[in-house]
Amino acid sequence: MGYVAVKGGTMAIDASIKRLKYERLKDEEIIEINTILSTMKAMVDQVMSESSLYSPFLAALAIKQAEGSMEEAVFLMRAHRSTLPRLYYSQPVESQTMLVERRISASFKDIPGGQLLGATYDYTHRLLDFHLTEECAEENEQWLKDYKNELQSVEASVNVQYFPKVVEYLREEGLFETYEADNTPPKDITKESFQFPASRSERLQVLTRGQTGAVTSLGYASLRGYGQVHPTVGEVRVGALPIYVEHPNELETDEEDHFYIGDFKATEVESFVPVSVKNDKNEEELEFEIGYGVCYGQNETKAIAMSILDQCLEHPESDFPTHDEEFVLLHIDSVESTGFISHLKLPHYVTFQSKLDSIRQVKKGVQEDEN
Amino acid sequence: MKTNTHFAFLDEGSKKEIRRAMLKAVAIPGYQVPFASREMPIARGWGTGGLQITLSVIGTEDVLKVIDQGADESVNAVSIKRLVHETTGVEGTERTEEASVIQSRHRIPEVPLSEEQILVLQVPTPEPLRNVEASEYVTKRLHSEDEYSGAWLMLFEQIMKYGKTATNADHPVYVNGRYVMAPSPIPRFDNPKMHQSEALILLGAGREKKIYAVPPYTDVESLAFEDYPFTVESFDGQYCHLCGATDVFMDELIDPVTGEATYQCNDTSFCVERLNDKEKAEVETSYA
Numbered sequence: 001m002g003y004v005a006v007k008g009g010t011m012a013i014d015a016s017i018k019r020l021k022y023e024r025l026k027d028e029e030i031i032e033i034n035t036i037l038s039t040m041k042a043m044v045d046q047v048m049s050e051s052s053l054y055s056p057f058l059a060a061l062a063i064k065q066a067e068g069s070m071e072e073a074v075f076l077m078r079a080h081r082s083t084l085p086r087l088y089y090s091q092p093v094e095s096q097t098m099l100v101e102r103r104i105s106a107s108f109k110d111i112p113g114g115q116l117l118g119a120t121y122d123y124t125h126r127l128l129d130f131h132l133t134e135e136c137a138e139e140n141e142q143w144l145k146d147y148k149n150e151l152q153s154v155e156a157s158v159n160v161q162y163f164p165k166v167v168e169y170l171r172e173e174g175l176f177e178t179y180e181a182d183n184t185p186p187k188d189i190t191k192e193s194f195q196f197p198a199s200r201s202e203r204l205q206v207l208t209r210g211q212t213g214a215v216t217s218l219g220y221a222s223l224r225g226y227g228q229v230h231p232t233v234g235e236v237r238v239g240a241l242p243i244y245v246e247h248p249n250e251l252e253t254d255e256e257d258h259f260y261i262g263d264f265k266a267t268e269v270e271s272f273v274p275v276s277v278k279n280d281k282n283e284e285e286l287e288f289e290i291g292y293g294v295c296y297g298q299n300e301t302k303a304i305a306m307s308i309l310d311q312c313l314e315h316p317e318s319d320f321p322t323h324d325e326e327f328v329l330l331h332i333d334s335v336e337s338t339g340f341i342s343h344l345k346l347p348h349y350v351t352f353q354s355k356l357d358s359i360r361q362v363k364k365g366v367q368e369d370e371n
Numbered sequence: 372m373k374t375n376t377h378f379a380f381l382d383e384g385s386k387k388e389i390r391r392a393m394l395k396a397v398a399i400p401g402y403q404v405p406f407a408s409r410e411m412p413i414a415r416g417w418g419t420g421g422l423q424i425t426l427s428v429i430g431t432e433d434v435l436k437v438i439d440q441g442a443d444e445s446v447n448a449v450s451i452k453r454l455v456h457e458t459t460g461v462e463g464t465e466r467t468e469e470a471s472v473i474q475s476r477h478r479i480p481e482v483p484l485s486e487e488q489i490l491v492l493q494v495p496t497p498e499p500l501r502n503v504e505a506s507e508y509v510t511k512r513l514h515s516e517d518e519y520s521g522a523w524l525m526l527f528e529q530i531m532k533y534g535k536t537a538t539n540a541d542h543p544v545y546v547n548g549r550y551v552m553a554p555s556p557i558p559r560f561d562n563p564k565m566h567q568s569e570a571l572i573l574l575g576a577g578r579e580k581k582i583y584a585v586p587p588y589t590d591v592e593s594l595a596f597e598d599y600p601f602t603v604e605s606f607d608g609q610y611c612h613l614c615g616a617t618d619v620f621m622d623e624l625i626d627p628v629t630g631e632a633t634y635q636c637n638d639t640s641f642c643v644e645r646l647n648d649k650e651k652a653e654v655e656t657s658y659a
Contacts, residue, residue, distance in 0.1 A: 008444060009442075009444040009445050009446040009447075009448065009449035009450075010444065010449050012446055013446055013449055013450060013453075075410075075414070078410035079410050079411055079412040081410060082380070082381060082382075082385065082409040082410050082411065083376065083377055083380060083381065083382060084382065085382040085383070085384055086384070188407075189407075190407060190409075191388070191407045192405075192407050193405040193406055193407050193408065193580035193581075195405065195511075196506075196507050196508035196511075197508065326505075326506055326507055326508065330507075335410055335414075335415055336415045336578050338414070338415075339414035339415025339416045339417065339419070339578065340414075340415055340416035340495070340578055341416075342414050342416070342417075343414065343415075343416030343417050343495070346417065346439070346447050346476075347439070347440045347445065347447075348440070348477075349440045349441075349622055349637070350440045350441060350477040350478055350540065350556075350557075350558055350620070350637060351477060351539060351540040351541075351556050351558070353558065353604065353620075353621075353622065353623060353637075354539040354540040354558040354559060354560075354604055355539040355540070356623070357539075357604040357605060358537045358538065358539050359537075361535060361537070361605070362533040362534070362535065362537050365533065365534045365535055366533075366534070
């Protein structure tokens with residue numbers, strides 16, 4: 001039979017999958033899911049954020065299966081998410097109630113409650129640490145013991161402390177407008193496809209699910225000049241947020257009766273953006289607006305970039321692509337962009353034959369005309 | 372921790388939502404119904420729209436055929452068929468006549484389809500106006516106003532430039548005299564097969580989150596001018612070097628040694644069937 005490249009699909013697939021497994025196993029090393037969970041926090045957080053499924057264990061499993069490929073891991077998690085029935089929506093989360101582990105402001109040195117550095121790479125020197133090549137369990141244990149001893153001398157507060165939002169402080173001064181809390185249920189973009197112009201809840205969902213790199217680069221583009229938003233970070237906070245759901249069958253809803261179903265770690269950013277507005281006398285006046293970013297886990301760059309893009313999309317009248325919601329929202333999704341780009345690897349024999357025909361016919365026509 | 376996959380992968384709520392979108396699509400032929408496209412275990416752009424339709428309509432009694440670029444054995448077709456089989460237990464077939472659901476990328480089979488069959492087409496770019504208008508917001512309005520001068524102008528410009536229309540696969544069609552639709556990137560050769568099709572045709576675009584349909588016995592007309600009529604790809608004077616078929620869409624194979632082109636049926640199951648019939652006839656005559 002004649003040679004057709006696409007024939008023999010079943011056997012080829014089986015062999016390819018086997019080969020893939022071999023590549024993962026060939027060095028005879030096995031990474032435990034728990035090892036990923038406890039030592040690759042940043043990856044786990046990023047996968048959860050982009051797949052909008054909060055499960056550190058499943059994210060670690062996905063990373064293991066995907067051999068550390070982020071796009072693959074997110075893909076696995078998203079596909080798994082499609083098999084889960086979605087039964088409840090939670091109550092709106094009030095981010096004031098975050099159990100803060102890190103909180104900084106780039107706008108004010110002296111914020112009520114103080115700055116809390118928490119764990120961050122920001123102040124490390126990025127020098128390869130060759131000591132890590134010979135880490136051992138005993139040394140780790142000793143280090144942990146010493147660290148805990150040090151902690152004992154630190155006096156803990158008796159009460160759980162909630163930190164006020166930096167912006168509240170400025171609101172009192174009249175620098176920011178006060179808006180009514182909008183607790184209308186958000187449109188779930190994973191249960192309904194969004195239409196343009198998109199609502200803010202839809203925009204924020206797409207941004208928070210967006211691929212970290214894509215969100216960062218578009219945020220960066222806006223900052224660099226392809227946009228009109230150059231913010232000051234009002235507040236970055238990282239910590240655990242509690243989730244409550246309403247009783248599904250009760251008609252009376254009292255906040256006291258809501259069920260606490262656990263908490264999740266999140267990064268939240270409020271950026272302050274100066275904008276000029278015309279006042280009643282038609283004079284340009286400066287005013288502050290807020291750009292908002294929030295995502296699962298500790299992903300500070302992404303959350304800040306999200307806050308820039310949120311603010312950009314609030315001002316669609318600008319000519320820059322970062323202010324065009326179709327441009328931004330339709331192109332930052334990890335699964336969608338990698339999927340469509342990778343589909344170019346599929347055969348295109350039929351469409352190419354058709355294109356070839358068209359070009360040949362046109363060329364033939366031109367030659368006939370010239371003769 | 373081990374879990375079993377749900378029947379047809381998606382949860383029942385999702386399948387119901389997708390079926391509702393399909394019903395709307397059937398009720399308004401050619402209209403792109405937005406739906407909440409789920410993330411699937413295959414990549415966006417590899418047929419997730421078609422797959423979601425297939426998984427939402429398929430029942431245990433169905434027989435499934437999947438083709439990609441005309442071939443049942445192509446890797447993507449095998450992979451999709453396998454996924455549907457693993458999550459539903461539905462048996463696959465390569466014979467077009469036997470299938471009740473046919474999911475296809477880029478081809479409508481050569482064998483005419485019947486009322487008992489559903490053809491599911493995978494669509495990468497459902498918006499026929501996309502290359503004249505980038506914005507989704509605007510194209511949606513253009514559809515609602517039956518304002519397709521952009522598409523006509525595109526053809527007109529091709530005639531001005533090249534002396535003929537020069538569309539490739541995915542030549543836009545008017546459905547039921549109302550909506551202009553992208554027929555999925557099927558070659559122009561297959562466009563006429565949609566007209567008054569006995570089978571229901573469902574089109575799914577997963578990444579673009581749209582479902583649309585051509586119900587049975589619906590008018591589907593390829594956009595063309597009276598003096599520049601619609602033409603299909605030409606395989607004039609060519610025949611399949613395996614089964615001898617003419618009047619089918621063919622793959623062009625280049626002989627690596629002589630550099631000459633030979634042709635062969637693109638629809639592989641159609642070709643194999645013809646070869647089998649021929650062989651059978653030969654055997655019968657030789658015994659007789």
